[in-house]
Amino acid sequence: MIELGLSLDVILESFFLLLLPILAVAILFSENMAAIAIMSCVFSMVMAVIYLLLAAPDVAMTESAIGAAISTAILIKSMQLTQSRILSDKFFCLANIISFFALLFFGAMMIYGFADLPDYGQGSAPVNSYISKDYIKNTPSEIGIASSVAAILASYRGFDTLGETLVIMVAGLVVYFVMNIERPVQVDLLDEKAEAVYENKIWMTDYIRTMLLPVSLILAFYIQVHGEISPGGGFQAGSVLSSIFIFYFVVADIKSINFHKMIKTLLKLSFVGFLIYLLMAIYTAVIGGYFLEYYAITGTLLGHKIGIFIIEIGVGITVFSVMLMIFLLFEYKLQSKPITRST
Amino acid sequence: MNFEDLWSLNILASALMLMGMFFIITAVVGLIRFPDFLTKIHAISISDSLGVPLFLCGAMLLNGYNLATLKIAIIILLIYLVNPMITMEIGSYFINKKSEGSDD
Numbered sequence: 134m135i136e137l138g139l140s141l142d143v144i145l146e147s148f149f150l151l152l153l154p155i156l157a158v159a160i161l162f163s164e165n166m167a168a169i170a171i172m173s174c175v176f177s178m179v180m181a182v183i184y185l186l187l188a189a190p191d192v193a194m195t196e197s198a199i200g201a202a203i204s205t206a207i208l209i210k211s212m213q214l215t216q217s218r219i220l221s222d223k224f225f226c227l228a229n230i231i232s233f234f235a236l237l238f239f240g241a242m243m244i245y246g247f248a249d250l251p252d253y254g255q256g257s258a259p260v261n262s263y264i265s266k267d268y269i270k271n272t273p274s275e276i277g278i279a280s281s282v283a284a285i286l287a288s289y290r291g292f293d294t295l296g297e298t299l300v301i302m303v304a305g306l307v308v309y310f311v312m313n314i315e316r317p318v319q320v321d322l323l324d325e326k327a328e329a330v331y332e333n334k335i336w337m338t339d340y341i342r343t344m345l346l347p348v349s350l351i352l353a354f355y356i357q358v359h360g361e362i363s364p365g366g367g368f369q370a371g372s373v374l375s376s377i378f379i380f381y382f383v384v385a386d387i388k389s390i391n392f393h394k395m396i397k398t399l400l401k402l403s404f405v406g407f408l409i410y411l412l413m414a415i416y417t418a419v420i421g422g423y424f425l426e427y428y429a430i431t432g433t434l435l436g437h438k439i440g441i442f443i444i445e446i447g448v449g450i451t452v453f454s455v456m457l458m459i460f461l462l463f464e465y466k467l468q469s470k471p472i473t474r475s476t
Numbered sequence: 477m478n479f480e481d482l483w484s485l486n487i488l489a490s491a492l493m494l495m496g497m498f499f500i501i502t503a504v505v506g507l508i509r510f511p512d513f514l515t516k517i518h519a520i521s522i523s524d525s526l527g528v529p530l531f532l533c534g535a536m537l538l539n540g541y542n543l544a545t546l547k548i549a550i551i552i553l554l555i556y557l558v559n560p561m562i563t564m565e566i567g568s569y570f571i572n573k574k575s576e577g578s579d580d
Contacts, residue, residue: 341561384565 142186149183166212174205191282191364194356195372202376203456206383210463277434278361278441286366287441291425294444295410298451302407305455309400312462314393338384349377360445361438367445371452379460392465399458406450413444489537496531503527517567524559 156176163169177200184193251258268289272281276288286294353374360366414425417440422429427440499522506519529552539545 338561338565341557345557384561 146183146186149179149186152179153183167209170205170208170212173208174201177201177204191366191369194365194369198369198372198376199456203372203379203460206379206460207463210460210467214463214467276437276441278438280361280363280366282364283361283366283441283445287444288425288427288437291414291444294448295414295425298407298410298448301455302403302451305400305403305458308459308462309396312466314396314462314465342381342384346377346381350374353377357445357449358442361441367448368452370445371449372456374449374453375456375460378457382460382464392461392468396458396461396465399454399461402454403451403458406447406452406454409447409450410444413440413447485537489534492534492537493531496527496529496534499523499527499530513570514567517563517570521560521563524555524563528555 153176156172156179160169160172160176163172177196180200181193181197184190184196251260255261268281268285272278272284276284278284353370356365356373357367357370360370417426417429418424420429425440427437428434430436430439503520503523506522507516510516510519532548532552532555536545536548539548
């Protein structure tokens with residue numbers, strides 16, 4: 134039974150939700166990799182708007198920072214590393230046929246799984262019936278912070294978040310090893326043509342990006358430390374901060390950076406962020422509480438605030454360093470690629 | 477004071493929004509009709525630097541004195557700072573690439 138309550142929210146949501154399959158089909162049938170990168174960026178922006186309409190601003194923040202900014206930058210970098218066009222002359226090769234049947238299988242599984250999902254916005258869905266009400270009701274008395282999302286993330290489901298941070302750290306480590314920058318590549322970075330191109334750049338981009346950097350840094354810092362009160366927290370702050378730096382590096386001449394040293398520092402930083410989280414968990418266990426029971430720090434609700442603040446900082450450091458490190462790895466590979474231009 | 481009752485303010489806001497929409501539509505028409513990459517960029521930058529800020533100015537007038545108005549003002553400032561820079565960056569990249577190609 135569907136009620137047609139056509140409020141503005143419903144119209145907007147339907148419009149953006151209809152935009153998504155159109156974009157997906159456009160991405161599927163496009164052969165230009167640059168267009169695919171831009172369209173996936175638009176897809177992520179539309180997703181972010183939908184999250185915002187569904188009253189999930191922190192998810193929208195993460196989606197627009199990671200989906201729209203960082204993954205687009207990484208896609209474009211990897212596109213420059215490989216080739217910018219899909220070669221479509223061999224359509225019926227073995228790999229294509231195998232992947233077609235695999236995708237058919239997964240698509241059928243997902244359509245089968247749709248049957249068990251609750252309807253869109255259904256009030257009697259398991260999520261809406263008791264658990265979220267429970268969290269919203271008990272967060273002020275049990276955790277003592279205003280943002281119930283941060284309470285779920287850091288306290289009720291603290292162990293899951295520990296695992297997520299570990300997953301992000303391991304992902305960064307895996308990309309680091311796959312890119313294989315240990316083997317030193319002798320690069321002639323400053324060839325004269327590149328110098329001439331960058332001298333041509335006008336002062337405006339440098340001026341504006343320098344002007345925007347402190348403001349954006351304050352924004353990221355605010356999202357980090359305000360995570361207990363307003364939407365935000367470690368994941369959001371880390372992704373916003375890294376997207377700021379990626380923006381700063383994209384518009385700039387970054388040939389003067391010591392990539393190798395910076396990537397290694399970021400790798401170590403990601404370990405440090407995870408260790409902050411883990412040591413916090415172990416500390417709570419050592420002083421007499423359960424694993425990740427922040428209540429034991431002071432014995433009052435203040436302990437929860439301190440513990441959540443510290444682990445959010447750890448999460449933020451890990452997310453920031455991993456995201457920036459992946460981007461810099463691609464950039465480093467791109468610059469150390471032998472230049473095959475003048476043939 | 478209730479801002480929604482002021483009909484002159486409403487008319488001013490509607491005029492600003494309509495002007496903004498006009499410039500956005502001209503930008504889109506230019507994006508489709510113009511022949512060249514650089515002229516296309518020129519056309520679409522009209523919407524960034526004139527269309528969207530005018531529309532948001534209308535929204536600010538409708539909103540009255542509150543925090544959301546300040547946020548819209550910050551958004552206008554950000555659009556003014558970032559979008560011309562991005563347009564210029566894309567255009568300068570295109571020109572540099574073109575000159576490189578002609579050298580080779």
